Amino acid sequence: MAAALSTPLGRTLARVALALIILAAWQYLPSANVRFWMSGPIEIVARLLVWLRDGSLWENVGATLFAMALGYAIGTATGIAIGLLLGLMPRLNRVLSPYIAALYAMPKIALAPLFVIVFGIGLESKVALVAITVFFLVLNATLDGVHNVDRDLTRALALMGATRLEVIRKVLIPATLPWIFTGMRIAVRYAFTNTLLAELIASNSGIGFMIEYYSGVFDATGTYAAILVLVIMSVGLTELLTLIETRLAHRGANR
Amino acid sequence: MPKGDMAGDMAGDMAGDMGGDLAPKIDLQGVGKRFVTREREVEALQPIDLAIQDHEFVALVGPSGCGKSTILNMIAGLLPPSAGVVSYDGAAIGGLNRAVGYMTQKDTLLPWRTAADNVRIALELKCRAMPWDEANERVAQMLTLVGLTGFEKHYPAELSGGMRKRVALARTLIYEPETLLMDEPFGALDAQLKLLMLDQLQDLTRQRRMTVVFVTHDLGEAITLADRVVVFSARPGRIRAIRPVALPRPRDVFRIRFTEDFAHLHESLWDELKDEVTRGTEV
Numbered sequence: 068m069a070a071a072l073s074t075p076l077g078r079t080l081a082r083v084a085l086a087l088i089i090l091a092a093w094q095y096l097p098s099a100n101v102r103f104w105m106s107g108p109i110e111i112v113a114r115l116l117v118w119l120r121d122g123s124l125w126e127n128v129g130a131t132l133f134a135m136a137l138g139y140a141i142g143t144a145t146g147i148a149i150g151l152l153l154g155l156m157p158r159l160n161r162v163l164s165p166y167i168a169a170l171y172a173m174p175k176i177a178l179a180p181l182f183v184i185v186f187g188i189g190l191e192s193k194v195a196l197v198a199i200t201v202f203f204l205v206l207n208a209t210l211d212g213v214h215n216v217d218r219d220l221t222r223a224l225a226l227m228g229a230t231r232l233e234v235i236r237k238v239l240i241p242a243t244l245p246w247i248f249t250g251m252r253i254a255v256r257y258a259f260t261n262t263l264l265a266e267l268i269a270s271n272s273g274i275g276f277m278i279e280y281y282s283g284v285f286d287a288t289g290t291y292a293a294i295l296v297l298v299i300m301s302v303g304l305t306e307l308l309t310l311i312e313t314r315l316a317h318r319g320a321n322r
Numbered sequence: 323m324p325k326g327d328m329a330g331d332m333a334g335d336m337a338g339d340m341g342g343d344l345a346p347k348i349d350l351q352g353v354g355k356r357f358v359t360r361e362r363e364v365e366a367l368q369p370i371d372l373a374i375q376d377h378e379f380v381a382l383v384g385p386s387g388c389g390k391s392t393i394l395n396m397i398a399g400l401l402p403p404s405a406g407v408v409s410y411d412g413a414a415i416g417g418l419n420r421a422v423g424y425m426t427q428k429d430t431l432l433p434w435r436t437a438a439d440n441v442r443i444a445l446e447l448k449c450r451a452m453p454w455d456e457a458n459e460r461v462a463q464m465l466t467l468v469g470l471t472g473f474e475k476h477y478p479a480e481l482s483g484g485m486r487k488r489v490a491l492a493r494t495l496i497y498e499p500e501t502l503l504m505d506e507p508f509g510a511l512d513a514q515l516k517l518l519m520l521d522q523l524q525d526l527t528r529q530r531r532m533t534v535v536f537v538t539h540d541l542g543e544a545i546t547l548a549d550r551v552v553v554f555s556a557r558p559g560r561i562r563a564i565r566p567v568a569l570p571r572p573r574d575v576f577r578i579r580f581t582e583d584f585a586h587l588h589e590s591l592w593d594e595l596k597d598e599v600t601r602g603t604e605v
Contacts, residue, residue: 223430226398227497228420228449237443241434 106287114292128296130272134190135262138197142258143251146202150209151243155235160210171207175200176264183269193265193273200261201254208250212243248315252308259304263297274300345412346373347501347533348397352406355392365558366392369405372552372561379527379534381544383591384554384562385599390537391427392559394503397535398424410501423499425507429490431478437489438474441465444497464492467522469515483510488519495526501533508543520546520575528572541595545587546575553594556601563594 071077094107118124153160175196182192221238229237266275274297281289354369367389374380382390395401396408399419408415410422431440438461444450445457465471468488478486487510494502507523508516524547527534538544544551545567553563569583578584 217430219426219428219430220432222400222418223424223426224443225418226400226420226422226424227444227447229447230449233447237446238432241432 103285104287106291110288111292111295114288115295118292124296127273127277127293128300130190130276131262131266131274131300134193134265134273135197135258137190138194138262139201139254139258141194142198142201142254143205145198146205146250147209147247149202150206150247151213151235151240153206154210154213154239154243167203167206171203175203176261179265179268182265188269188271193262193270196265197258197261200257204254204257205247205250208246208253209243212246213239215246216242252312255304255308259301344375347376347378347411348372348374348535349409349412350393350396350406351409353393353396353403353408354405355389355396355401356404368558368560370559370561372564374533374535377531377533379536379547379549381536381538381548381551382554383538383541383544383551383595384559385556385595385601386539387557387559388554388598389557389559390554391505394424394426394505394535394537397501398422398503421499422501422503423494423497424503425490425494425505427505427509429478429486431486431489431493433478436475436477437470437481437485438462438465440478440489441492441496444493450497460496461492464496467495467526468492469518484512484515487511491519491523498530499532501535502527503535505537506539507536509539516543517575523547524571524573524575541588541591542579545569545584545591546573546578551591553591554598556598562598563591565591 072081090108093105094109097105097107115124153163178199179192179196182195186192186195216239220242221234224234224238262273263275266273267279270276270279274293277293278290278297281287281293350370350372352369352371353367354365355367357364357366366387372393382393384390392401396403397410397415397419399415399417402416410419432443435443438458441464442457442461445452445460462471462474465474468491470485470488470492473481473485478489481489487507491507494504508519511519520543526532534547536544536547541551548567551565551567552561553565554560555562565587567587569578569581569587
C-alpha cells in the first residue's frame with residue numbers, strides 16, 4: 068500500500084479514489100433534512116451547467132475579474148508614481164510618513180462600507196477598495212526600493228556629469244524595479260481577496276455577490292456552486308502567478 | 323598656461339619642485355577631516371597641505387585608515403573638509419567636482435547592465451552624447467584595452483572581482499576626464515595582470531595628459547607610475563614624506579622594478595612607511 072503511493076500513478080489513483088469516496092459520501096449519506104444545508108455534488112454540477120447555459124457564470128466571473136483588474140491597475144500606477152515622487156522628495160516624505168504608515172497598517176476592508184456610501188453599490192466601490200489596498204502595498208514597496216538604491220551608484224553617475232533626470236532614469240528606476248515587482252506580485256492576492264470581500268459586503272455582481280446572494284436565500288446548491296467557481300479562479304490565479312514568477316526568476320538567473 | 327614644455331618625459335624630473343610659477347591643479351590647504359561616530363569624534367586626517375600640478379601623477383601611500391580615500395572623496399567634492407580649503411583650478415570645491423573621474427575602491431557598476439553597457443554609460447549622458455555607433459566602437463576599444471574582449475555581454479555578477487575592477491577602469495577612462503582619482507584600482511588583480519594594467523594606465527594617462535591622484539598600498543606600484551609619492555602616517559593621517567620619482571619616462575613597468583634607482587627609492591620610502599604600518603596595525 069505504502070509502496071504504491073510512492074509512484075506518481077499510485078498517488079494520482081489515491082487522489083481520485085479519495086475524491087470519489089468524499090463525493091459519494093456527500094451525495095448519499097446525508098438525510099433529506101441535512102441535504103437542505105449541504106446540497107450534493109450532482110446538484111451543484113447541475114447548477115453550474117445551468118449558469119453556463121444562461122450566461123450568468125461568465126457575467127459574474129467577468130465582473131469580479133474586471134473590478135479586480137481595474138482596481139489593481141489604478142492602485143499600481145498611482146502607487147509607483149507617488150512612491151517614486153516621494154522617494155525623490157525626502158523632506159516631504161518625512162512629513163507624510165506617519166500618515167502613510169497609519170493608513171498602510173489599517174485593514175482597508177474597514178473602508179468598504181464607506182466606499183459604498185460614497186460610490187454606491189456597484190463597480191466603483193469595488194474598484195476603490197481594491198485600488199486603495201494595492202496602492203499602499205505598491206507605494207511602500209516603491210519607497211523601500213528607492214531608499215535601498217545604493218547611493219554610491221547615484222553619486223558615481225552624478226560625478227560623470229549626469230543630470231538629475233539622467234540619474235533617475237539610469238540608476239534610480241532600474242534599481243527600484245525589482246522592489247516594485249515584488250510589491251505588485253504580493254498585491255495580486257490582496258486585490259483578489261479584497262474584490263471578493265467588497266462583493267460579499269455590498270454589490271450587485273461578481274462571484275462574491277453570488278455567494279452572498281444564494282446563501283441569503285438559503286440556496287445551499289447555489290452557494291456551493293459559486294464557492295466551487297471561486298476555488299477554480301483562485302487555483303488559476305495562483306498557477307498564473309507561479310508561471311510568471313518562474314519566468315522572471317529564470318530571466319534573473321540568466322543575467 | 324604653457325603646457326607644451328611639460329610633456330611626460332620631463333614630468334619625472336620636474337615633479338619635485340614644479341609649481342613655483344604655476345597655479346596647482348588641485349590644492350589642499352590646511353585640509354583636515356574629522357568624523358563623528360556615535361558620540362565619538364575620530365580624526366581621520368590632520369590638517370595637511372598638498373599641491374598637485376596639472377598633468378602630474380601623484381601616488382598616495384600609507385597604512386589603512388590614514389585618510390587617503392578621504393582625500394580623494396574631498397577632491398571629488400563628495401565630502402566637505404572639516405578644516406581648510408580644497409581647490410580645483412584655483413576655485414574652492416563646493417558640491418560635486420565633475421571635472422574628475424573617480425574610480426572608487428568599491429566598484430560602482432550597475433548590476434543590471436552588461437560589462438559593455440556599463441562602460442558605455444558615460445557616453446550616453448547628454449553632456450557628452452555621441453552617435454551610438456561611435457560610442458560602441460569606443461566601448462569595444464576600451465574593453466580590449468583592459469583585456470575583457472569576449473566578456474561584453476556578461477553582467478557584473480558573472481565577473482570576478484578583478485574583472486569588475488577592469489570594467490570600472492574602462493568606464494572611467496572612456497570619457498577621458500582631465501583628472502583621474504583612483505582608490506586602489508588594482509588591489510584585486512594578480513601580479514601579471516596588474517603589470518599589464520599599470521602599463522596601459524601609464525600610456526593612457528600620458529597620452530591624454532591627465533592629472534592623476536592614485537591611492538595604493540603597494541609601494542612598487544606607486545614608484546612605477548608616479549611623479550611624486552606621498553607617504554602618510556597612520557591615523558590620524560598626516561604627510562610623513564613626499565618623494566619625487568626621478569625615473570625617466572616612458573617607464574618599462576615590467577622591468578623597472580629591477581633597476582637600482584627603483585630599489586633605492588623603494589628602500590627609502592619603505593623606511594618611512596614601515597613604522598607607520600606597524601603603528602597602524604597596533605591601533
